[in-house]
Amino acid sequence: MKKILLLLIVPALFSCQKETKKTAALEKPEVELHKELYGNWVGDFTVKETDTTKEVEYVYSNKINILIKSIVKNKVTGQSIVAGNTTPFLGTVITVKNGELAFELKELGNGKNNGVFTFNIKNDTLSGLWVANDKNAVVKSREFQLVKQEFKYDPTRMLPNERDYIDYYSAKRDSVTETFEDGEEISYEESTYRAASEVITQINTSTTKLTEEDVKNLKKLELEILRNTIFARHGYTFKKKSYRQFFDPVDWYVPVSNDVSKDLTAIEKSNIALLERFEKYAEDNYDTFGR
Known part of the structure; x- marks a missing residue:
């Protein structure tokens, strides 16, 4: 009886081993290339x-x-x-x-x-x-x-100060009338644009906790750019073209995500809330600029 049981068990063991090897072969991960x-x-x-x-x-x-x-x-x-x-x-x-x-x-x-x-x-x-x-x-x-280009979050990244920051997507069309010495008048339409000062290249909104005193005299565009620079440092991809115009040309900016909310630091969250609050009431000056 014992011999019969052994004869039955041994083939079963070999069968199990074959199945295990076969399964392992099937589960072998494919090699990634390049x-x-x-x-x-x-x-x-x-x-x-x-x-x-x-x-x-x-x-x-x-x-x-x-x-x-x-x-x-x-x-x-x-x-x-x-x-x-x-x-x-x-x-x-x-x-x-x-x-x-x-x-x-x-x-x-x-x-x-x-x-x-x-x-x-x-x-x-x-x-x-x-x-x-x-x-x-x-x-x-x-x-x-x-x-x-590798993406790496760096809170010390700043916008370059050798550029002009003019919002060409929010132009206003103004009617202008010029009067010459002979009394002749010429009327025409002229485009004016809002622009940010160099302050946006000097204030770091990721490393410095801002106060109302820091932002109360800033123009609306300056507040917007300072806020969006936080998101740019985290690789946020901007849907609004009026925002992209300021960050797409920047060498260190690498768009990697359309949601970086979980990556924001406590300082950044505080500054975003403050900047958004002041954006509601801030104004801009419009002027003529060449492209």
Whole structure:
């Protein structure tokens, strides 16, 4: 009887071992490739082709981040981050001549601004084209040349002081009449804009807890920029083009998320609340500026 039981048990044990090995083989994780390409590829996202029959305003250039998250075999996943939108994408990569890699990535979902990226990576530069899914879109395609850029929160980051901070998206049209010596009058419309002073490059809203005394004499635009610089340091992607115009040109700014609320420090939260309170009542001076 014991011999019979042993004869039955031994084959069963071998069968279990085979099944275990088979299961382990099936569960073996797939190897990720080209990990050196993972991360943020950042740069200008500029208009290439538009529908000239439509008189609709659009932004010629935005800062974009093409974030590559994984490459398994030839499958690529990641997301695009631009103009307040974070959109996942899925696609493929193939090796072309001289080890150069060619990608085709489709943004997922039904967003009106979704499209398809095709680009190559060569000599540390990612360059290519984006084509809109919507055949009726005003901006039909955009082009880009991006470089790898690490995002790291740094509360000491400041806006550069060698630039002018003029809000070209909130212009006012004023009627102006000029009278000449001979009595002739000429009337015309003139655009005026609001501008921020160098104070926005001097006050650090991430490291210094502000008081009412610090902000009570500031213009509305200055308050807005000081507040949004906090979000820019955390890599927030701005939906409003009137905000993007001040941060997209800044070298250290890398858009990585459309929600950074959980990353804000106690000082930053306090300053945001104070700045927002004063923004409600602050005013701006408008003047003429050349572009």
